[in-house]
Amino acid sequence: MDIGELIRELRTAQGWSQGRLANEINAVHGTTLTREYIARWERGTVRPRTFYLAALSRVLDVPLAVLEDPMMRRTFLTDMAGTAIAPVVASDLLARGFAARLAGGPTEEAWEERLAAYGTDYMSLGAADIQRRVAGDLVVVQQQLDTPRLWSAAARLMTLYAKTFPGSDGSAAVRWYRMAATAADQSADQATRVWVRGRAAIALGYEGASLGVADVLAHQALALSDRPSLGRLNALYGLAHAAALRGDRATALALDAEGRRTFDAVGSEEQTSDYAVPWWRLNVFRSLLLARLGEERAATDAQDQALAALPAQLPRFATHLELHRGLMLVRAGDRAGGIAHATAAMDALPPERHSLTLRMLVNEIKA
Structure with a gap:
């Protein structure tokens, strides 16, 4: 499925015009998008870059992975029919959290490595690109708060999330x-x-x-x-x-x-x-x-x-x-x-x- 088609469907599901979608992105991310640019996305003449995919993910409340993968886009639209978008996102996050608990989740060392990677990513990519990733990891780590070191990792992740x-x-x-x-x-x-x-x-x-x-x-x-x-x-x-x-x-x-x-x-x-x-x-x-x-x-x-x-x-x-x-x-x-x-x-x-x-x-x- 083409990304432009999904954007149009998601925008319509929100009841937004192309201008409203542009304004929502601009308000959150400080950009200067116009209605015409949204129209170019939807017509397929321009493909949103990584930054704008992350922006769309946030304002439309849809997982970034869905926007990036053609097969997931098609499945998501099928699942979305007659269903609000937010519960789908919540379901994905809840599944990640419980799966982590059942499987034991990342080790303390793995969390430290992930935190180090976030520290570098934040400097070059900015908040919009990593907010949803951090949110997903917070859902996972809250299922693992069994040791002081994991509380430390969670606290630093929460600080980074606050900065977004x-x-x-x-x-x-x-x-x-x-x-x-x-x-x-x-x-x-x-x-x-x-x-x-x-x-x-x-x-x-x-x-x-x-x-x-x-x-x-x-x-x-x-x-x-x-x-x-x-x-x-x-x-x-x-x-x-x-x-x-x-x-x-x-x-x-x-x-x-x-x-x-x-x-x-x-x-x-x-x-x-x-x-x-x-x-x-x-x-x-x-x-x-x-x-x-x-x-x-x-x-x-x-x-x-x-x-x-x-x-x-x-x-x-x-x-x-x-x-x-x-x-x-x-x-x-x-x-x-x-x-x-x-x-x-x-x-x-x-x-x-x-x-x-x-x-x-x-x-x-x-x-």
């Missing part, structure tokens, strides 16, 4: 971050407890979202241990961004100084994992922080340091840095120039590499 929702949602991301913190406590592993809270704090602080929650989780991380760690480093910069957004310049700069000292003790050698904070990523944190504070010279230096060490396979982060430059222009009084710079940076990045966080930064610049 925009922090400004105010409910989905925050709910998952809080559950991840509780799961980390079940592991009784101090490093996991600190890291989960710190990673949540920097994600929310960087996005400028749910700052009260970012504060709470960051302070919890810092209270759990005063030893230098990547979790503590993330927590410090989560607090710093929250302070900057509130206009507390002195606190933000003091936290930046402490963060740099912490990085000197624990900075990562790994360059391309979401679980790592290498030199270039520290400077991405600092670039936005200093731009928010109006520290133009220091922000420019952080941007240059980040670009000099940024791996070539991570162009999305180069776009982050260009958006920071746009924010600096706005803060300096050139609103039109800053917005134009940010818009040009987003246009230069392929749409499938856009992220919710980038979209939120553009909105911050415009505001």
